[in-house]
Amino acid sequence: MLTRCYDSDHEKYPNYGGRGIGVCDRWKDDMQTFLDDMGPCPEGYTLDRINSNDDYYPENCRWASQQTQQNNRTNNVWVQWGDEERTISDWARELGLKRDTLYRRIVVLGQSFPDAARPLYARRAA
Secondary structure, X not given: OHHHHHOOOOOOHHHOHHHOOOEOHHHHOOHHHHHHXXXXXXXXXXXXXXXXXXXXXXXXXXXXXXXXXXXXXXXXXXXXXXXXXXXXHHHHXXXXXXXXXXXXXXXXXXXXXXXXXXXXXXXXXX
């Protein structure tokens, strides 16, 4: 967290400190306070910022699974269908499609979500 935000030589700095993301003084100056606030990291989880455009501070951080973190990326493509808005990855998982297939159909080919979500065999029969 600290290296990504403050070491301009770190490979991930452009996506963190380079975008103005910082760490609250409470944590920056005392890692024990960070541990007191966050508690131990549960197995299989990593630190995640709830608002990925905001700093690291207690109200904006959580321990999150890889799937939760993937859905919280700034480069996600969100798709609205009916009353639900989800990432392409979530829709693909629910529909049993590959994420890249659904992405290509919607973003590259410009298909509507219902058309893109329809299995290939149903599209050929139509």
